[in-house]
Amino acid sequence: MGRSYFPLFVDLLDQPVLVVGGGEVAARKIRLLLKAGAQPRVVALELNEELAGWVGDGRALHLAKQFQADQLRGCRLAIAATDDAQLNRAVACAAEAAGVMCNVVDDAKASRFITPSIVERAPITVAISSAGAAPVLARRLRERIESLLPAGYGRIAEFMERHRDRAKRLPVPARRRLWEDFLDGPGPERLLANDEVAAVFELESLLRGAAARGEVYLVGAGPGDPDLLTFRALRLMQQCDVVLYDALIAPPILDLVRRDAERIYVGKRRANHTLPQEEINAELVRLARAGKRVLRLKGGDPFVFGRGGEEIEELAAAGVPFQVVPGISAANGCAAYAGIPLTHRDYAQSCVFVTGHRRKDGHLDLHWSSLAQRGQTVVIYMGRTALADLCAELVRHGLPPDWPAALVEQGTTQAQQVLSGTLQTLPDIVASRDDIGGASLVIVGEVVRLRERLKWFGGS
Incomplete structure (x- = not known):
């Protein structure tokens, strides 16, 4: 001892x-x-x-x-x-x-x-000591705590100190409940976003006896690898009361959500919409108004073909507090893990993101003449099922048949597969494989040639 x-x-x-x-x-x-x-x-x-x-x-x-x-x-x-x-x-x-x-x-x-090893969020200080027995372990614990405490966490303590006199007018049990309700509500997140006016509003509502309000966290979960989550995303995943998640959320990421949080699957796959978008929007509002901390967990980034703008537009109209946490987009993550830079001084000076999702009439409505350009990379979301038509249209509008193209399936995960070819050959390469059925991304451009030299992540 x-x-x-x-x-x-x-x-x-x-x-x-x-x-x-x-x-x-x-x-x-x-x-x-x-x-x-x-x-x-x-x-x-x-x-x-x-x-x-x-x-x-x-x-x-x-x-x-x-x-x-x-x-x-x-x-x-x-x-x-x-x-x-x-x-x-x-x-x-x-x-x-x-x-x-x-x-x-x-x-x-x-x-x-x-x-001790310390985590400082002035005026909050967390000290960790192993009594000198294992200082390296103490430092590792500090690193873990650093990732869980936002850099601005001290602002919450300063806010509570400034308003302590107002709370002191209440009996001790009521005072304790006040601060517990405040910390469980949107107030702290408003302070972390540097919106003290909104935090004061939340506190005054509680002082008037109003029930604690809920909040919606619109969080980008990235393309699949849990290590690509942001610190803020992980923190909100750990404190939510209920999570609405998409089909593209990998199980290892969902496992990081607070264990006792209610889970609601609202995923959409082609021709199989589990819950219409309008109903998702209404459910977010309903849960938040019931005082819940609602996590809307989306694959990739919420604002890149994720319909995040539609959801927060509805929340704003309903007066529901919300915050948006960007995620690493599928384009950034999958391209990096495939060893394909989206831009390169010698090959691509611009990058364009488009969706390959067909309209109800089956038509692909894209600006083909602007996409079929040399010196740029085109990233096509949801392009696997329409791959043959996409490649044919790009050739028809000016790109050569031997223009490099690749499909990345289940990018950034251990199941990642990358199929490389050209606009002429890639559709047949993909069609010949019966093991390609997961989330995929198509990348078109000369940068695909760099894959053989730059690939670093495991998988095919």
Whole structure:
């Protein structure tokens, strides 16, 4: 059993702290001390460039070149941060005798206190310590927490502090419920979006006794690989009450949604619309008005052939709070994982996104003359079923039959397949395969030639 430590946070504003050492290790400690408003006193034979700068601008004091015990007089803390273990131990012994708590870097046994790994979202600070037993593990935990706490999380604490007096007028149980309802509602997300006016509105509604309002999160889940989710997407997936998800959402991504959240499948596949778009829009409004935190999870990016604009237009008209979290689009993700750059100085100076979805009459209504251009890449969403017609029209409007083209199926996932050919050969290549039936993307342009040199991701 290792040593047990009492955790605490220390107010060091304008307080002197002795730091023995002038290298990078000492500089890391002094950075934290300066953030806390301390007055570092440095003892070192030489100072690195960063430390010298702090001394030069008066933020730190270069007290002496050699350590002496009387330098500890008046100091709140001491830190020994040299590469001389004997000197570090001498500093610790002198500090102990003087009644000054000392930290010896990378030597927990010689230290009276240790410094934790921290996640800072001022005024919120999260400290993680392994009691010196496994500092690398503590750093890994810090990295995990960093990904879960938005950079602006401190704004929520500052907001609550500014409005604390208003809440204090309520009895303690009611005050606690007020803040719980506020934190569970749209208010914090409004603050993270720098919309304090909306956050005040949410708080005032709760103070008037109104029920907590719901909110809709329109989140892009990317093309399939869970590692491509944004930090914000993952956070909202973890805090939602209900999720409406599409057919293109990969199971590993859906597994990351809060486990006790209600799941509603609203996916659409060609000629099989599980729920009409109008009903999806109405369901989002209904759930939010019932006080739910609603996650609308979409494959790729909500605003790239995802009908996200239609959904938030309905939410805005109904006065429902919402936020949009962009995702890596299928075009960006699938092209990158296929080793096909969408633009390249030598081959493509522009990129065009279009949909290959047919109209009800079966007609493909695209601006063929603008698509059939050299020097650009054309990315066709939902183009597999109409592939033969798409390729034929591009040739008919000016591109040569041997113009490079590729189809990427289930891009960015372990099941990814990439079929390369030309406008003339690709339709037959795809038709000859009976294992191509998943979500796919067609890429047309000379950049496809680069695939053989640039492919890096596994799969065919």
